[in-house]
C-alpha cells in the first residue's frame with residue numbers, strides 16, 4: 430500500500446492508474462476508522478474498481494468554532510493497518526497546509542440541500558465538506574467514490590455538487606454499519622462512555638420504531654417522525670436536535686402521506702453529537 434502526503438504525489442499515482450486503464454475507487458475519510466469505513470473499501474472493489482485509494486484528513490474547514498476539531502480522534506498507525514488489511518492500494522494523508530496552502534480562498538457551496546437539519550446547528554459543515562471533497566476528487570481522480578449513508582445529508586450535498594459541477598465521478602452510497610445493539614458506527618462513538626454509551630442507542634431505537642410503524646402501514650411522515658422523536662426525547666441523557674421525515678432525494682419536506690421517506694435524527698449524548706437515519710420505502714427499510 431502506497432502512502433502519499435503531497436497532492437502532486439497522489440495525482441501522479443492516479444495518472445499512472447488511469448494510463449494503465451485501471452478504474453480508481455476513492456474512499457474519503459477523516460480517519461479513526463471502523464468497520465463502516467472498511468466496508469466502503471470493499472464496496473468500491475465490488476463496484477469494479479481495480480485500485481482503491483483512501484484519504485485520511487481531518488478537515489478543519491468543516492468544523493465550526495467550539496466544535497471537536499482539536500479533539501477529533503486520530504490514530505494514523507491503526508488506520509493504515511486497517512486499510513492495508515482491507516486491501517487499499519494507496520492512502521492520501523495530507524497535512525492542513527497541503528490542502529489549504531497560505532492564501533487559500535476558494536470554497537464550494539451547495540446552497541439548498543446544505544440548509545436545515547445538520548446545516549442549522551453546524552453552518553460551516555457542508556461548505557467545508559463540499560470544498561474538501563471537490564479537492565480530493567481533483568487529487569485522487571477517481572472513477573467511483575464511496576460515502577456512507579450514515580451521513581445522509583452529506584451524501585445529498587456531494588451528489589448535488591457532482592451534478593452541478595459536471596464532475597465525472599460515480600457516487601456510491603454504502604449502507605450504515607451498526608454495532609450489535611443498533612448504534613450506528615461513527616468515529617465519534619469514541620467519546621461515549623458508560624451510561625452515555627447505553628443512552629446513545631435511543632437514536633437507532635427511535636428509527637427502528639419508525640420502521641415498524643411504516644412496515645405496519647403508517648405513511649404519515651409527521652406521525653412517523655414524531656414517534657422517533659419521542660423515543661429520543663424520553664432518554665434523559667440525550668438532547669434532541671432534530672427528528673424529521675424528508676424526501677430521500679431532495680431532503681425537502683414531505684407535504685403528505687408518502688411511500689418513500691428518510692427519517693433523520695440528531696442528538697447530543699454526553700460529549701458526543703450523534704446522527705442517524707433510515708430510509709423507508711415500499712415494503713423495505715434501509
Ligand code: PAF
Pocket residue numbers: 457458459460486488491558561562580583
Ligand atoms: O464523512 C467524512 O468523514 C468527511 O465529512 C469527509 C467526507 C471525509 C470530508 O471531510
